[in-house]
Amino acid sequence: MRISALEEYGLRCLLALARRGREGQMSISEVAEQEGLSVPYASKLLSILRKEGLVTAERGRTGGFTIARAPESINLLEVITALGGPLIDPNHCEKFTGQLDRCVHEDQCSVHNVLDGLAGFISEQLRTRTLQDVLDDQPEIGSGLSGSSILLTEQSEPQETRGENLQ
Amino acid sequence: MRISALEEYGLRCLLALARRGREGQMSISEVAEQEGLSVPYASKLLSILRKEGLVTAERGRTGGFTIARAPESINLLEVITALGGPLIDPNHCEKFTGQLDRCVHEDQCSVHNVLDGLAGFISEQLRTRTLQDVLDDQPEIGSGLSGSSILLTEQSEPQETRGENLQ
DNA sequence: AGCAATTATTACCAATCCGTAAAGTATTAT
DNA sequence: ATAATACTTTACGGATTGGTAATAATTGCT
Numbered sequence A, B: 001m002r003i004s005a006l007e008e009y010g011l012r013c014l015l016a017l018a019r020r021g022r023e024g025q026m027s028i029s030e031v032a033e034q035e036g037l038s039v040p041y042a043s044k045l046l047s048i049l050r051k052e053g054l055v056t057a058e059r060g061r062t063g064g065f066t067i068a069r070a071p072e073s074i075n076l077l078e079v080i081t082a083l084g085g086p087l088i089d090p091n092h093c094e095k096f097t098g099q100l101d102r103c104v105h106e107d108q109c110s111v112h113n114v115l116d117g118l119a120g121f122i123s124e125q126l127r128t129r130t131l132q133d134v135l136d137d138q139p140e141i142g143s144g145l146s147g148s149s150i151l152l153t154e155q156s157e158p159q160e161t162r163g164e165n166l167q
Numbered sequence C: 001a002g003c004a005a006t007t008a009t010t011a012c013c014a015a016t017c018c019g020t021a022a023a024g025t026a027t028t029a030t
Numbered sequence D: 001a002t003a004a005t006a007c008t009t010t011a012c013g014g015a016t017t018g019g020t021a022a023t024a025a026t027t028g029c030t
Helices: A005-020 A028-035 A039-051 A076-084 A110-127 A131-137 B005-020 B028-035 B039-051 B076-084 B110-127 B131-137
Strands: A055-058 A064-067 B055-058 B064-067
Touching (some): A005 A131, A039 A055, A039 A064, A076 A131, A110 B005, A131 B110, B005 B028, B005 B039, B005 B131, B028 B064, B076 B131
Antiparallel strands (some): A055 A064
């Protein structure tokens, strides 16, 4: 269970555009330089975001990318699923690897209960956060503020791992 | 961001052993048959679980696998990280793909704030659930009980996607 | 018209993951 | 002892992902 590279870097590129706002524009090379990515890679990421409808592109000499909607109206679930697909493969049981015709735990399966519940929970967390929330969470450069309030709605010490080999 | 096959099937195998309890035992072929997996694949999964210390193995004609600790004392975070590694690659910024010496957002990075916060949140959810919780959530075969209370501590309708292309 | 700057598309290669295959090692029943 | 049963290890091929490279297509400027 990992956050993929596409998801992280794609989110970064989208945030860069979000900072420019609906009227702003950035070229691929601008995004690449700002985010420390290669131009071809930034191009690939922005291309995916465009196909998913999160950004718009204009070609030609004065072209560039613009965020498609207001940052307040784009939630993180959209972004993550656009870049990395759904949390749980919907036709998981069809692709089941075993020799049985179908998943042994087809219905009333506690494993699916758990995993679906987890996926739903994560989705809900992502859905309730927008790009603007993330931007607001970005502290001023040089400010002493540390730590983030994002995604920490009730648990008080989420990164406390107690040596449980999260490594 | 996906729940990997190893994570799901490894969890299934571990649950099968958990049902037998600390005194019970299962051979690879038993596990494979019960979970609908090929024998070599079940072997691989159990081997990983053994190396991670979650199950013990005895060789020889009367050999088999036994769960290493009580199901109440094994939480899902252990299982998931044992099978799929940590949620966020700890040396992510070292492997950074860009041309810059280090991650442009090294410190005070809102993207890291968000992702770390999310990872921490998920970890916390997983840590507070044990294998025994999952076993208790498994309904009797044929019982009319549907739905799970696991991992749904406060959100009421986590799998409600509202057409937001979770697909 | 032609050049320059920009996005769009396709293909490609390396690395990792999924699942299988096969040969090896240990233990026990007979 | 020997054979049967079971775990152990290594290796392999296919599929997916990460990132790069090259070329085509579009627009604006002169």
